Amino acid sequence: MQSIIKILIPRQLFLLVILSTGLLNHVILIPNLLEASGRDSWIAVILSFPLSLFFAWVIYLIVKNCPLEGFFSYVEKRVGRIFAFTLSIPVIVYLFIASYVTFRDLIIWLSAYFLADAPLLIINIILLSVCFIVTLIGLKSMAIASGLILPIVMILGIFIALTNTTLKDPSLLFPLFADGSLPVWKGVMYSLAGILEIYVVVLLQPFSQKPIKFYQLVLLVLILYILTLGPLTAAIMEFGPTEATNFRYPAYEQWRVLQIGDYISHLDFLALYQWLSGAIIRIALFLYLLANFFTSKKKHYRVSVRAVAIIYFALLGLVLINVETFFFYRFIHNYFLPGCMIFFATQILLSAIILFVLRKRDEKQNENAKKQPSI
Numbered sequence: 261m262q263s264i265i266k267i268l269i270p271r272q273l274f275l276l277v278i279l280s281t282g283l284l285n286h287v288i289l290i291p292n293l294l295e296a297s298g299r300d301s302w303i304a305v306i307l308s309f310p311l312s313l314f315f316a317w318v319i320y321l322i323v324k325n326c327p328l329e330g331f332f333s334y335v336e337k338r339v340g341r342i343f344a345f346t347l348s349i350p351v352i353v354y355l356f357i358a359s360y361v362t363f364r365d366l367i368i369w370l371s372a373y374f375l376a377d378a379p380l381l382i383i384n385i386i387l388l389s390v391c392f393i394v395t396l397i398g399l400k401s402m403a404i405a406s407g408l409i410l411p412i413v414m415i416l417g418i419f420i421a422l423t424n425t426t427l428k429d430p431s432l433l434f435p436l437f438a439d440g441s442l443p444v445w446k447g448v449m450y451s452l453a454g455i456l457e458i459y460v461v462v463l464l465q466p467f468s469q470k471p472i473k474f475y476q477l478v479l480l481v482l483i484l485y486i487l488t489l490g491p492l493t494a495a496i497m498e499f500g501p502t503e504a505t506n507f508r509y510p511a512y513e514q515w516r517v518l519q520i521g522d523y524i525s526h527l528d529f530l531a532l533y534q535w536l537s538g539a540i541i542r543i544a545l546f547l548y549l550l551a552n553f554f555t556s557k558k559k560h561y562r563v564s565v566r567a568v569a570i571i572y573f574a575l576l577g578l579v580l581i582n583v584e585t586f587f588f589y590r591f592i593h594n595y596f597l598p599g600c601m602i603f604f605a606t607q608i609l610l611s612a613i614i615l616f617v618l619r620k621r622d623e624k625q626n627e628n629a630k631k632q633p634s635i
Contacts, residue, residue: 266469272403283538285488289454297447299501304447316477330466355550366539394544398562428497453597456604
């Protein structure tokens, strides 16, 4: 993780995070929020906001006090390679599992709604090849592509929200706490599982040309909350809490019921652009960051081709293992998302503590050096 070239301005960095983490919050998180909290899921998202701001502040302290080379390079330099690699193992595991979950969920969605008769092996190879190429092209190209793709994704989101206004019944959002407070707190946990993925900013910080500001992190959190609350409340208002909970992809179902006048309908193919854009950037970005841990020197912002190839072959092998859809969804709900919340909260706090201890040690050494008389 040396010789990293500063290639991103903070705006590009946040575009990458919005597009990749936005897919998690928009697609994977919402059905699990509805399952955990039902009608109260939207209030659970709001209640998680103060905690999200706290963790955003801790992340800001981490990136503010880290040297230019980034957190893990700094830890490696100060403590040693073994300790730094041990600390990075949970991050490496998360990046790989999150890529697997994103890819398999995308394949299930495509097979169910668009490519029911297409061979799964061909779909897997084509999509993984695209992600592989995007990863090899490098972070700069991903950031530029995100700047072009994200505005269209957001315009489509605003379009579906406004067009379906006549189908929404706000009274379906109430009453609150009908089943007590326990489902709400479960929803808070699931909400944090998606929002705290802003920890990726710590991994991207070494590539940033300028310091990351706290207000930028707050704005990022707000955008991710909008990406979660918008389709979540829309699903409840359009379908009701019971029916919305039964859907695997509530955000996509809103495209299926869209109708403009008497003659324009079946515009759900536009959702393909949103899903594929977010999924490809998310997988390519995460596996780029994963390969970055195994690349000692980078040329033109690109990581080791060998490391990327090994990672993608491992992902392909895992994807080809037949897993029942039901058990895959149970894995996401019972293990992956709760594990994400625990992982991010622990990793953020642990990183802050380690950085604080190292900084205090540096300050103490500097003070002792100043006190020593010069010869």
